[in-house]
Amino acid sequence: MSQPLISLCIPTNGVIEWVFPVLDSIYSQNVDNELFEVVVTDNGNNAEFKARFDEYQKNYENLFYFRSSGYEFLSEPDSYKNATGLFIKFINHRTKLVPGALEYFINWINENKEEKPFVYFTNGVLAKEKTFEFNSFDGFVRGLSYWSSWSTGMAFWKEDFDSIPEDTAYNFLFPHTTILFSQKNRKKYVIDDKTLLDEIPQGKIPKGRYNLFNAFGVEYMGIICDLLRNKDITPETFVCVKNANRTFLSTLYLDYIILKRKCSYDLSGYKESLRVFYSDKEIRNAAKFMFIERAIKFPFRFLRKLSSR
Template sequence: MEKYLSICIPTNGMTEWVKIVLDSIYSQKIDNSLYEVVICDNGSEDTLMQFINQYYKEKENLFYKKSTANGFLNQIECFKLANGKFIKFLNHRAKLKDGAIERLIDFARTHDDSTVVFFSNGALADIGDTKEFNDFDSFVKELSIYSSWSGGLGIWKSQLEKILEKDTFNSLFPHTDILFFNKSANRYVIDNNLFFSEIDTQHSKKGNYNVFYAFGVEYPNILLQLMTEKYISVETLHYLLLQNCKFVTNLYRDFIILKKPCSYNLENYKNYLNIFYNEKQIRRHAFFPPVFRRI
């Protein structure tokens, strides 16, 4: 029988987080035949594999694979292993709320692949619980910079099979490639209900990618390409670039001026911030009230 839901957890071997995430999943007492959990681990150690073999070996709906995929591309390797009707990305720091799995299974039961959905987890305060759109431009504009956020991603297996025909994915934003794949859907939905809480939000443990290249160059370029190909309007592009600039300014204040601990690569930040933006202006604005956002 086809499972309704695949919960995909890419990780770099963070056993202490994955343990809490798995506990939050299996404590919900959902029939294991209705869903599966897929873990793809590109960490250098075998600690997580040993933990799962010791404590979760009896879970027939839990699948673990060691991966050699680099960085965020481990997401794609994880999705390839999924067999559920609907696939939900779950960050290895995301502790599921009670009832979250049941709600995701209900969503898979009552919808089909004509619906594109993003789970914003309460981040978009102005839209209430859910908001629907009938065009791609409105959907992308409402998401604002959260379209760069992997934690909200969900995809139908039938759509994923088409997406995986792509030869390459963006190495920093493969999840955004997936989110933006279907630009002519009949229905777009943002589900703003709370599905999880973060275990650990310290930036000292959030990866070693170049954060100013990612959000100063690569993500704005993705948005520019959408406008160039006429999938979003010039007005929407301007709005999104402005929102992203506020976010980048927040990063600048935290990690360049205040020098808060982080694991990110901060090299060449001035060069990267002078492509779509103005580094000197960002520096002047960096003392304004921050715009909070997860990455």
């Protein structure tokens, strides 16, 4: 098999209910299997998943399985190390490709493989369904806003990944940012907001067990602060990202602290975490305002949720 145009990399801990629908969505795209490969990197311990994968793999010569010793999110860079495509696209093990998505990625690669801009696929979260171009790293970071904390949009040229030293220490909670923020001197950056992925409902399967408010209130903001400290971004961009992240944290506060929505996350020490870059009071007040907004906008749905607690 010649070098594929794209490697679809799926790090997983072996959740059957998620991974196989994602694989089905890839192989139902009606794209020539010679043009792409699928790299599944597993750091779980699910024998049933592995047995089912072995059967599934028999049908596809471009589907590859690798074990990973990377703890939790650190299996992500392991998947990239095993990729051979010209271009690498991260696929969350809980996000299916919508019809036509793989063809879209392949067309994008063919159209850009000479210039090779750095790209991030925001999957409609900006509610724009447009493409944005930037000629500076600072503009790119500001355009991404707090969505740079979200690994699902990650995509890059294999040569960009290969340029990262092998002994690089990837951020434990946000390993994708080590790659995302390594490309500071590109002539062109692109944010593509077209919806290409469809998230599978979480159901009763735990989504994460990490400390939620420490992750987004301390660790992620620390990464952005390092960009400011190293003069990779302007103070204005730092403030923009920080303010947008505050809104996101307020949403988490409303859902998990005020409304006490069930989750698998560690919520301990949330007040201390929020005081590092913000104050727990400003987050709490913003969350209360969101509470009132929701109650006014969706009164019956909101009351129904409250009564079910």
